[in-house]
Amino acid sequence: MRKRYVLGIDLGGTNIRGAAVGAKGGILARLILPTESSQGRQRVLGNLSQVIKTLSSKFSPKEFDLLGVGIGAAGVILQKEGIISQSPNIPQLDGFNLREHLEKEFQLPIFLDNDANCGALGEKWVGAGKGMNDLAFITLGTGVGGGLILGGKLWQGIDGTAGEVGQMTINSEGPECMCGSRGCLEVYSSATAVVRRLREEVMRGEKTQLVGKQGKRLDRVTSRDIHQAALAGDRLSRRLFREMGRYLGIGIANLINLLNLESVILGGGVAEAWDFFVPTLKKEVKQRAFKVPARRVKLLRSWLGVNAGFLGAAFLAWQRAAEERGYEG
Amino acid sequence: MRKRYVLGIDLGGTNIRGAAVGAKGGILARLILPTESSQGRQRVLGNLSQVIKTLSSKFSPKEFDLLGVGIGAAGVILQKEGIISQSPNIPQLDGFNLREHLEKEFQLPIFLDNDANCGALGEKWVGAGKGMNDLAFITLGTGVGGGLILGGKLWQGIDGTAGEVGQMTINSEGPECMCGSRGCLEVYSSATAVVRRLREEVMRGEKTQLVGKQGKRLDRVTSRDIHQAALAGDRLSRRLFREMGRYLGIGIANLINLLNLESVILGGGVAEAWDFFVPTLKKEVKQRAFKVPARRVKLLRSWLGVNAGFLGAAFLAWQRAAEERGYEG
Numbered sequence: 001m002r003k004r005y006v007l008g009i010d011l012g013g014t015n016i017r018g019a020a021v022g023a024k025g026g027i028l029a030r031l032i033l034p035t036e037s038s039q040g041r042q043r044v045l046g047n048l049s050q051v052i053k054t055l056s057s058k059f060s061p062k063e064f065d066l067l068g069v070g071i072g073a074a075g076v077i078l079q080k081e082g083i084i085s086q087s088p089n090i091p092q093l094d095g096f097n098l099r100e101h102l103e104k105e106f107q108l109p110i111f112l113d114n115d116a117n118c119g120a121l122g123e124k125w126v127g128a129g130k131g132m133n134d135l136a137f138i139t140l141g142t143g144v145g146g147g148l149i150l151g152g153k154l155w156q157g158i159d160g161t162a163g164e165v166g167q168m169t170i171n172s173e174g175p176e177c178m179c180g181s182r183g184c185l186e187v188y189s190s191a192t193a194v195v196r197r198l199r200e201e202v203m204r205g206e207k208t209q210l211v212g213k214q215g216k217r218l219d220r221v222t223s224r225d226i227h228q229a230a231l232a233g234d235r236l237s238r239r240l241f242r243e244m245g246r247y248l249g250i251g252i253a254n255l256i257n258l259l260n261l262e263s264v265i266l267g268g269g270v271a272e273a274w275d276f277f278v279p280t281l282k283k284e285v286k287q288r289a290f291k292v293p294a295r296r297v298k299l300l301r302s303w304l305g306v307n308a309g310f311l312g313a314a315f316l317a318w319q320r321a322a323e324e325r326g327y328e329g
Numbered sequence: 330m331r332k333r334y335v336l337g338i339d340l341g342g343t344n345i346r347g348a349a350v351g352a353k354g355g356i357l358a359r360l361i362l363p364t365e366s367s368q369g370r371q372r373v374l375g376n377l378s379q380v381i382k383t384l385s386s387k388f389s390p391k392e393f394d395l396l397g398v399g400i401g402a403a404g405v406i407l408q409k410e411g412i413i414s415q416s417p418n419i420p421q422l423d424g425f426n427l428r429e430h431l432e433k434e435f436q437l438p439i440f441l442d443n444d445a446n447c448g449a450l451g452e453k454w455v456g457a458g459k460g461m462n463d464l465a466f467i468t469l470g471t472g473v474g475g476g477l478i479l480g481g482k483l484w485q486g487i488d489g490t491a492g493e494v495g496q497m498t499i500n501s502e503g504p505e506c507m508c509g510s511r512g513c514l515e516v517y518s519s520a521t522a523v524v525r526r527l528r529e530e531v532m533r534g535e536k537t538q539l540v541g542k543q544g545k546r547l548d549r550v551t552s553r554d555i556h557q558a559a560l561a562g563d564r565l566s567r568r569l570f571r572e573m574g575r576y577l578g579i580g581i582a583n584l585i586n587l588l589n590l591e592s593v594i595l596g597g598g599v600a601e602a603w604d605f606f607v608p609t610l611k612k613e614v615k616q617r618a619f620k621v622p623a624r625r626v627k628l629l630r631s632w633l634g635v636n637a638g639f640l641g642a643a644f645l646a647w648q649r650a651a652e653e654r655g656y657e658g
Contacts, residue, residue, distance in 0.1 A: 076621055148587070151480070155588070157463065158591050159622060161622045163587065169617055172500040172579050173502075180616060247501065257497060258491065258493060259484070260491035288508075290490055290496065292415075292488050293487075293488060293491075
């Protein structure tokens with residue numbers, strides 16, 4: 001019998017990360033290409049096809065059986081239709097039936113889900129959530145994404161749009177969010193939010209070693225820079241992470257009270273600044289969540305980092321392909 | 330074969346509502362006794378026993394088989410232990426192992442859950458959520474309670490404490506809540522909240538027909554009075570329900586983004602003021618929730634009213650007793 005494998009792909013705003021993945025989550029081969037979304041839809045689709053072709057070409061069809069391709073993408077994914085309905089990072093794909101397109105091109109089963117949902121699946125499969133049945137995965141990146149595992153399964157909701165932790169209002173009167181609402185968790189705890197807050201504070205006259213003579217231009221500062229500055233003792237940078245942690249703690253307390261989870265796993269670039277934001281996060285959880293579920297929940301860092309998305313997408317492909325072919329993955 | 334039935338009991342801060350309930354949700358007999366929680370734990374337990382005795386005495390054991398007793402109570406219920414851990418309305422039962430106590434007294438299986446969880450089960454069984462698999466039930470009473478049905482089942486979480494919609498922070502800087510947090514949904518959308526807001530506005534000099542010469546003493550006004558005044562055209566009362574609806578809409582938008590539900594069902598006394606708070610509620614949902622899940626969700630009024638709790642408790646007893654005895658309820 002031929003050896004089975006799947007492809008898992010994380011289709012991000014900047015990069016397309018793909019891998020060939022075995023039944024137990026082993027990475028057999030991997031490839032990163034730029035998304036080049038600014039070059040238009042055809043370019044993005046071309047790059048995506050390139051990743052699938054290049055990875056699958058490494059495995060001879062005589063020896064290997066490609067079961068399917070799982071893809072995680074930012075945005076609201078309409079499960080049944082295979083459509084990306086609201087894609088903040090790759091607006092060129094808005095409303096596009098990606099599944100149909102790729103199934104035609106490759107004659108392979110294509111499985112599509114939200115990138116953070118895939119991250120949650122990845123962490124549950126071979127990451128920090130291994131062996132756990134009830135967890136939330138939160139990515140702190142350009143935006144704040146989320147995925148829920150409930151009763152051992154990805155909770156997708158009735159249309160497949162569930163898990164949008166970043167669009168949880170935690171301050172009804174807070175700053176406007178890209179999504180059209182205001183005071184969303186994303187407005188406080190994303191990389192974008194930390195950078196915005198730094199700008200606001202500098203404009204207000206706050207001092208930081210990050211900007212000015214020895215530093216960068218204010219409009220070039222990234223959340224990574226702010227983390228570096230915090231490590232070097234910059235007081236403003238440290239304060240901003242404490243602030244960001246406080247709001248993240250409020251969002252997590254809401255999840256705890258609502259869902260009584262076993263763990264909350266934090267991933268994405270901003271999670272690197274863990275030591276700076278976790279104390280205020282925990283303080284807020286203690287103040288706002290019920291005692292029993294607050295004591296229960298484990299706050300964990302992602303094990304898989306940037307691999308979480310494509311590994312979860314691969315898991316999706318393993319799981320669904322197994323269902324369709326009628327055997328255990 | 331003897332006819333099977335269960336008892337369903339809603340153990341509230343003011344009243345104990347009990348009923349004998351058939352396999353399809355038919356109410357065979359019912360009884361209400363005052364809780365008398367101010368008279369201490371023994372009195373509450375005595376009244377509860379009285380309800381069980383009186384109801385079951387109507388059914389001859391020769392002809393009828395009592396499968397078990399389901400009880401819904403306010404507070405955080407530790408499922409596995411059968412303990413009421415944080416009971417706001419009946420603090421006399423805090424930490425008390427109610428299940429053990431009643432199983433000893435009656436030699437019957439006792440099933441305990443949060444009152445709003447029972448409400449959710451009741452509405453799904455024979456109420457507004459009949460035939461739906463993914464829904465949230467929210468009670469707008471003294472506090473704001475919640476219960477989640479996900480994938481056709483009550484979502485209890487890992488300790489059985491899930492569903493606390495009322496303790497969702499929607500304004501990080503909002504007024505203090507009884508729970509120790511601030512800006513919880515409960516602070517804005519409970520009966521208590523509407524009454525508090527009326528007092529605040531009157532103290533601030535706002536006019537209302539409710540208070541003063543032809544009206545009541547300010548400290549006697551209830552949310553029901555405010556609803557009556559709104560019906561009679563009182564502008565302040567109407568404004569307060571619009572405000573309450575706005576915040577409730579924020580909480581519901583959070584549920585929609587997080588869980589992508591089929592319906593949200595509103596019960597409890599304040600839900601009577603539906604026409605006054607629903608327009609702002611819907612406006613807020615439209616602004617804050619993603620389009621696809623917002624279009625999907627049905628906003629419904631409870632069908633069962635004050636019966637939801639004991640009917641859901643009865644469903645719990647049917648379901649669990651069936652599991653334990655190994656047959657279908």
